[in-house]
Amino acid sequence: MSYPSYFPAPIATPQRNELTTTGVALGQRLFFDSSLSPDGKIACASCHQQAHAFTDGQAFSRGHSGKALKRNTPALINLAWSESFFWDGGVKNLESLAFAALMSPDEMGADLPTLTQRLNRDTIYRPAFKQAFGIDSISSAFVSRAIAQYLRTLISADSKYDLVQKGTASYDSLESQGQLVFKKNCAACHTPPLFTNHQFHHNGISQTYDSKDLYLSTGRFRITKDSSDLGKYKTPTLRHLSLTAPYMHDGRFSTIEKVIDHYQNLDRTNQNQDSLVRLIEFDDIEKKALLAFLKTLDDKPL
Numbered sequence: 001m002s003y004p005s006y007f008p009a010p011i012a013t014p015q016r017n018e019l020t021t022t023g024v025a026l027g028q029r030l031f032f033d034s035s036l037s038p039d040g041k042i043a044c045a046s047c048h049q050q051a052h053a054f055t056d057g058q059a060f061s062r063g064h065s066g067k068a069l070k071r072n073t074p075a076l077i078n079l080a081w082s083e084s085f086f087w088d089g090g091v092k093n094l095e096s097l098a099f100a101a102l103m104s105p106d107e108m109g110a111d112l113p114t115l116t117q118r119l120n121r122d123t124i125y126r127p128a129f130k131q132a133f134g135i136d137s138i139s140s141a142f143v144s145r146a147i148a149q150y151l152r153t154l155i156s157a158d159s160k161y162d163l164v165q166k167g168t169a170s171y172d173s174l175e176s177q178g179q180l181v182f183k184k185n186c187a188a189c190h191t192p193p194l195f196t197n198h199q200f201h202h203n204g205i206s207q208t209y210d211s212k213d214l215y216l217s218t219g220r221f222r223i224t225k226d227s228s229d230l231g232k233y234k235t236p237t238l239r240h241l242s243l244t245a246p247y248m249h250d251g252r253f254s255t256i257e258k259v260i261d262h263y264q265n266l267d268r269t270n271q272n273q274d275s276l277v278r279l280i281e282f283d284d285i286e287k288k289a290l291l292a293f294l295k296t297l298d299d300k301p302l
Contacts, residue, residue, distance in 0.1 A: 001080065004157050006165050007193055010080040017095065017145045019152060022132040027150030029128070030143060036115060037064050037108050044101060044108070044147065047073045050302060053240035054154065059251025064109030072251040075244045077237050077302070080152040082198050087233045087249040088220050089200060094148035095141075102144070112140040119143070156239045157193075160296040165193065171296065178293025181286045185263070186238075188276045195238040195297060202231045202272040204262065205248065219249070231272050242298045256294060260287055 001019055003010065013019060030036065034043040047061040047069075048054040054076035060068040071087050079085070085097045102110045119125045119138045129138045132146060163169035171179065182190075191197045200220040220229035233249045247253040253262065263280045264287060266273075282290065 001153060001155070003080075003155055004162065004165065004193070007157065008081065010152075011083055013080075013152065014093065014095070017148060019149050020132060022128070023146055023149040024153055026125075026128050026132045027146035027148065030147050031150050035118075036102065036110055036143075038111065038114075039064065039109075042108055044098075047107070048076050051243070053077060053156075053243040053299075053302060055244045057245065059246050063104070063107040065106045067106050069106055071249050072246065074236060075240060076151060076154050077156045077239050078194050079154065081194055084198065084234065088222050089234055090223055094151050095144045098144035098147040098151070099140070102140070116140055116143070154302055156237075156299045156302060159239065159299040162193070162299075164296070171293075174289050174292040175296055177286070178289035178291070181282055181290045182293050185280045185282055186290075189235045189274075190238050196235045198235065200229065200232040200234050201274040201277065202270065203233070204266045204268070204270055204273050204277045205231070205252070228272060231270070232274075238294060239297050240299055240302075241294055256291065260290060 001010075017023075031044045031048075034040055034046065036043065042064050045054075047056050047063065049056050052075075055073045059072055060070070061073045062068055074087065079094060083092060085091050085094070086100075091097050091100055100107075102108045102115075103112065116138050119129070126138065129135055129142060129146070133142050135142060160169055160171075160175075164171060189197055189199070189201055189203075202219075218230055220232040220234075221227065223229075236247075241256050245254060245256070247256065247259050253259045263277070264282060266277065266280065268278050
């Protein structure tokens, strides 16, 4: 897997799951295969659509159960650089991420013993797993390993921003001004070149911590049980913004303009609001410039 020289080193891949051409191809096939779900209707790609930078344009997706999921579908971009996944950091590696989605009754809803039995009878999958991993019998662990290999290859690094970093393009005056606004107000959390710091922040969204739905409303607190983490969510990447609306963990903002309006008109009294967020301040002219810069983070379709 290659990436630009100005990117940081990615998180080390588990030695047992180093990327191979056959493993990645197998993972891609599994990712787009709806037969992994019990009714043959839901694939990973049903909610993570390639045309939307592996989101689906919905505030809340619907999986195998037909119920709306609890959080907005995040983009699957540059995951090889992250050490935690989900909006609250509930899993620590891509193999566990694949497992969680497969097993969730509201997402893929797979019964793993039934799934592996079917794959072991499949005349395409069985030799493909043999070629990729040297195994004679397919287990759910190897299903998740294959999907994780594919996810590690979803790299966004060919936007105008990247071309500027490579010295093959330059910003216009509005984009240059927007970059300055971004550096002053946004870069501490949305740190270039990945445009996330992989940390958890309360970004000023009003929070009511509903005891009936703690999964949605408490953020990072669900994992740490630390009251200082109430309402904190993982910083999403800003790459491919034009394809990944709606925004925030609950999809409350339909456009990036509305996201910027939120930061431009912050309620600074919210509990646990991050000190970095309290420092954000810009006017309408700077907003226009910021939007121009953010558009330079759009990449060609992955």
